[in-house]
Amino acid sequence: MNNGLRLLLWLRALMLLASLGAFGGSLILYWEGAKFLAEAAGFVHPEMSAGVHLPTALVLEAMDSFLFAVVLTIFAYGIIFGFVFHLTAEQQSPLPDWMKISGINELKHTLAEVVLVILIVTFTKQVVAADPPLNWSYLILPIAVLMLAGALWLLRSGKSH
Secondary structure: OOHHHHHHHHHHHHHHHHHHHHHHHHHHHHHHHHHHHHHHHOOOOOOOOOOOOOHHHHHHHHHHHHHHHHHHHHHHHHHHHHHHOOOOHHHHOOOOHHHOOOOHHHHHHHHHHHHHHHHHHHHHHHHHHOOOOOOHHHHHHHHHHHHHHHHHHHHHHHHOO
16 A cells, blocks of 8 residues: 555544544533523422523523534534545435535635624623623624634635626
């Protein structure tokens, strides 16, 4: 076996390892989200131990964790079946569209969209947990979200031309 082929096989094994790491990270985040929901449930059921956080903030934390866990799961799938193993068109046909990864650009755009949603959730958590009156520094995060959303929109619109 020549050196070039060995290098390619080694790189595929490395990508498989990265995919397994992303999936492992998603499992951790699913667990973390479940813990946040259980803590929020403590406000409804007093027999469960609840922290000092508002239940709304805890549910938002859970949503944040679950959303990122789903993205890591999609990334793991996309890396395995986009770069390590090849699925034929016949094998891909029964899959939903969101599981059909066309390339690394699609994965990057998915990540950028999720980062925007996570920033929006973070801003919402800050507002929910803040003591009035709010000051102008709370506007930094939504302004950053608008700028990132604009950049993502420009990237998407530039791709269609």
